[in-house]
Amino acid sequence: MQDYDIVVVGAGILGISSAYHLKANNPDKTVLVVEMLGDVGQGNTGRSNAMFRNMFTSKENRELADSAIDFYSHIQHDLKRDVGVDKIGYLWLMSEKQLSASERHLRRMENSGVEVRRMGESELKSRIPGIETNQDSDEARVMSLEDVTAGLFGPKCGRLAPDRLASFYRDGFVAKGGVMLFNRRVARLLIRPRESTGFDGEPFVWQESGVSGVGLADGETIGAGTVVVACGAWNNELLDPIGIDGHAKAKKRQLFAVPVGTDASLKELLFARGFNESGTLPFLILPKSGLFVKPVKESNEFWVGCEDEFNRPFISYPEHDLEKYPAEPKYYEYNLHQVLREYLPQFERSRPDRMWGGLYSYNTLDNMPYVFGHEGLIVVGGDSGSGVMKGDSLGRIVDAFYRGGEGSEVTLYGGRPFKTSKLGFRRRDVEREDWIL
Numbered sequence: 001m002q003d004y005d006i007v008v009v010g011a012g013i014l015g016i017s018s019a020y021h022l023k024a025n026n027p028d029k030t031v032l033v034v035e036m037l038g039d040v041g042q043g044n045t046g047r048s049n050a051m052f053r054n055m056f057t058s059k060e061n062r063e064l065a066d067s068a069i070d071f072y073s074h075i076q077h078d079l080k081r082d083v084g085v086d087k088i089g090y091l092w093l094m095s096e097k098q099l100s101a102s103e104r105h106l107r108r109m110e111n112s113g114v115e116v117r118r119m120g121e122s123e124l125k126s127r128i129p130g131i132e133t134n135q136d137s138d139e140a141r142v143m144s145l146e147d148v149t150a151g152l153f154g155p156k157c158g159r160l161a162p163d164r165l166a167s168f169y170r171d172g173f174v175a176k177g178g179v180m181l182f183n184r185r186v187a188r189l190l191i192r193p194r195e196s197t198g199f200d201g202e203p204f205v206w207q208e209s210g211v212s213g214v215g216l217a218d219g220e221t222i223g224a225g226t227v228v229v230a231c232g233a234w235n236n237e238l239l240d241p242i243g244i245d246g247h248a249k250a251k252k253r254q255l256f257a258v259p260v261g262t263d264a265s266l267k268e269l270l271f272a273r274g275f276n277e278s279g280t281l282p283f284l285i286l287p288k289s290g291l292f293v294k295p296v297k298e299s300n301e302f303w304v305g306c307e308d309e310f311n312r313p314f315i316s317y318p319e320h321d322l323e324k325y326p327a328e329p330k331y332y333e334y335n336l337h338q339v340l341r342e343y344l345p346q347f348e349r350s351r352p353d354r355m356w357g358g359l360y361s362y363n364t365l366d367n368m369p370y371v372f373g374h375e376g377l378i379v380v381g382g383d384s385g386s387g388v389m390k391g392d393s394l395g396r397i398v399d400a401f402y403r404g405g406e407g408s409e410v411t412l413y414g415g416r417p418f419k420t421s422k423l424g425f426r427r428r429d430v431e432r433e434d435w436i437l
């Protein structure tokens with residue numbers, strides 16, 4: 001197969017956004033995307049909750065997400081391409097203890113221009129049909145559920161359609177002359193010395209060497225000036241064999257779709273008024289285990305999930321088939337449902353009729369994404385469960401890294417400057433993210 005200036009491995013949101021920006025800003029370069037599945041966004045991107053928010057504890061996360069949200073809104077409203085952007089808002093329900101622990105973060109968010117509306121208990125009760133803010137039942141005591149005393153509403157947050165977003169980038173990339181190769185898996189990175197001696201056994205330790213292309217699982221090889229590894233949860237599989245630390249580990253996450261059907265109380269909750277232009281409940285986060293409820297009005301259902309850091313094992317080398325990580329019905333029954341029905345009793349009799357699992361790719365250092373490189377190689381990942389909402393910014397950073405190296409500065413959408421070195425490991429300069437969902 002012919003050589004390319006740039007080969008991007010992986011066509012999830014991070015790979016395809018990177019490819020789009022690389023091709024747009026380097027039109028004379030040949031760019032190939034290799035993806036082991038049949039289209040873009042079919043891995044974890046397509047299995048995600050696809051929510052977006054600018055409410056993060058880390059300053060850099062706020063910048064990356066806020067800018068990407070503006071770009072996604074621009075695609076939706078100015079370019080008239082429907083990528084499902086729907087600013088339904090995030091509503092974090094908090095106990096008194098959680099609120100006081102969050103005050104420091106909230107002040108910093110507000111000071112940096114993030115809009116946060118605070119709601120008291122009575123306002124929450126009047127706006128969220130059926131919400132049980134007082135937790136004094138025996139069950140609540142057993143689970144140490146706390147009373148809801150406040151709500152924090154982020155109006156610039158919402159949801160989008162990840163497959164349509166990935167397709168937007170794919171179409172733009174192909175229209176600019178980019179090439180896609182689907183259903184082909186990269187099995188290894190090729191290594192070559194900068195100057196070959198012609199002797200067997202290269203590269204020797206005394207030679208300057210770097211990545212020079214990719215070897216496909218079927219044995220074919222493709223040469224590349226630069227390889228961008230954007231394989232998400234599978235980054236380690238390509239990086240470990242060449243001694244590069246991917247700085248990320250995968251963990252299973254699950255989503256449960258609970259049908260509303262003809263249940264009047266669930267319907268009333270789904271279409272809770274007064275929060276957003278869509279006339280639905282916002283994305284609701286309960287004060288226990290980051291348990292969340294996402295309204296999906298077009299399919300008349302709620303998606304339910306939670307944050308389960310502790311006791312959920314890391315997976316260093318995930319299977320290629322994500323069906324190997326199915327959602328567990330008992331996890332809903334004995335974990336989520338127990339909490340959900342205490343705060344929102346209208347869920348008492350409801351059960352999911354669809355469910356699926358996927359993988360988060362955690363940067364265990366600071367829960368923040370990275371973009372770093374080596375000779376002939378750029379790696380992007382570690383998005384720690386919020387890569388869709390930062391995909392555009394990370395794609396721009398990969399391109400800036402390609403053009404100017406780690407010391408370069410990128411202008412994110414909306415004209416915001418960002419130093420690429422912040423997301424590297426040599427001169428890493430990011431605040432840790434504490435609000436993982």
Ligand SMILES: Cc1cc2nc3c(=O)[nH]c(=O)nc-3n(C[C@H](O)[C@H](O)[C@H](O)COP(=O)(O)OP(=O)(O)OC[C@H]3O[C@@H](n4cnc5c(N)ncnc54)[C@H](O)[C@@H]3O)c2cc1C
Pocket residue numbers: 009010011012013014015034035036037041042043044045046047048049050051052184185186187230231232233234235238253254255357358359360381383384385386387388389390
């Ligand atoms: C249940 C769940 C809920 C989530 N909710 C949200 C949310 O609300 N908001 C949000 O922003 N994020 C969310 N995320 C996280 C989000 O899905 C990820 O951050 C994002 O998809 C990462 O994009 P990616 O391109 O790195 O990974 P992926 O989408 O997994 O893409 C990697 C691609 O690389 C391909 N690939 C891997 N190895 C190879 C190889 N060797 N050769 C060729 N191709 C290869 C894979 O097939 C895949 O398509 C959620 C994730 C899960 C699992």
